[in-house]
Amino acid sequence: MTTAVPAAEQAAQAREGAALVLDRIAKTYRGAGGGVAALGPVDLEVWRGEFVSIVGPSGCGKSTLFSIVGGLAEEYDGRVLIDGRAVRGPQREIGMVFQEESTFPWLSALENVAFPLRVAGVARAERETRARRMLRLVGLEGFEGARPAKLSGGMRQRTALARTLIAQPRILLMDEPFAALDEQTRLLLGDRLLDVWRELEQTTLLITHSIAEAVQLSDRVVVMTFRPGRVKRIVKIDLPRPRTSAILGSERFGHFVSLIWSELRDEALRGLDAREERC
Numbered sequence: 001m002t003t004a005v006p007a008a009e010q011a012a013q014a015r016e017g018a019a020l021v022l023d024r025i026a027k028t029y030r031g032a033g034g035g036v037a038a039l040g041p042v043d044l045e046v047w048r049g050e051f052v053s054i055v056g057p058s059g060c061g062k063s064t065l066f067s068i069v070g071g072l073a074e075e076y077d078g079r080v081l082i083d084g085r086a087v088r089g090p091q092r093e094i095g096m097v098f099q100e101e102s103t104f105p106w107l108s109a110l111e112n113v114a115f116p117l118r119v120a121g122v123a124r125a126e127r128e129t130r131a132r133r134m135l136r137l138v139g140l141e142g143f144e145g146a147r148p149a150k151l152s153g154g155m156r157q158r159t160a161l162a163r164t165l166i167a168q169p170r171i172l173l174m175d176e177p178f179a180a181l182d183e184q185t186r187l188l189l190g191d192r193l194l195d196v197w198r199e200l201e202q203t204t205l206l207i208t209h210s211i212a213e214a215v216q217l218s219d220r221v222v223v224m225t226f227r228p229g230r231v232k233r234i235v236k237i238d239l240p241r242p243r244t245s246a247i248l249g250s251e252r253f254g255h256f257v258s259l260i261w262s263e264l265r266d267e268a269l270r271g272l273d274a275r276e277e278r279c
């Protein structure tokens with residue numbers, strides 16, 4: 001005799017099988033003037049090998065969410081689960097790429113990328129081989145010996161990406177990694193990121209302001225509300241893969257961008273009003 005498993009239980013089991021689960025994540029900043037409910041509660045699953053982007057207006061708690069998932073925030077409600085295991089604090093399984101420049105200026109590109117392996121005590125020959133491979137993957141072959149000052153902003157961010165990926169994180173977490181770069185460079189770096197994602201089948205969670213970037217790259221786009229940031233809608237992007245930035249000209253791409261903007265517009269207006277009230 002077979003026993004039917006209730007649908008809710010099946011859903012819960014499937015959820016536990018996700019690479020990353022955000023379970024009722026919420027954050028209130030407390031200060032002398034009272035509390036600011038910044039985020040949540042947020043529920044989200046990211047499946048193995050999936051590329052998910054989070055877009056939201058300024059002030060919806062994107063950076064707060066990034067710091068919670070990355071284990072940098074100390075006080076928050078809810079749970080972060082990696083492969084079904086509840087975690088708190090920094091985890092080896094999560095590799096982070098930040099908005100800010102994070103290369104070491106005194107090291108070459110190769111030494112920058114090999115750095116995590118050096119810390120882990122990996123022998124020099126092996127770490128150099130692996131660092132060369134990573135630099136090739138992000139399109140920086142030939143720049144192994146260059147110091148960051150000799151590289152463009154986009155090249156430095158690719159070096160930072162390679163350095164994160166060399167540690168083979170189960171989940172790649174990125175906070176506006178291309179924010180400081182011009183639009184054209186961003187689009188081309190998006191293409192490069194997609195190549196890397198495909199090659200490594202890397203589970204990825206990207207936080208971005210850019211709707212076009214989110215649509216170009218993602219399997220699903222999570223649209224957040226203004227403060228406290230909650231999931232307003234999840235849009236499945238069923239554009240064909242492999243994708244490149246050439247897809248920006250397609251009608252379907254335009255459809256997704258306008259769909260997401262129609263969800264986001266009211267939230268962005270609320271954010272704008274809140275900022276003007278403060279001024």
Ligand SMILES: Nc1ncnc2c1ncn2[C@@H]1O[C@H](COP(=O)(O)OP(=O)(O)OP(=O)(O)O)[C@@H](O)[C@H]1O
Nearest residue numbers: 029031036038057058059060061062063064065227
């Ligand atoms: N240390 C803090 N104390 C009090 N409030 C804070 C603190 N940090 C953030 N906030 C508030 O929490 C909300 C979410 O902030 P957060 O920086 O996470 O948003 P964001 O979406 O990343 O914004 P942006 O896109 O502008 O960087 C904001 O309204 C902000 O004013």
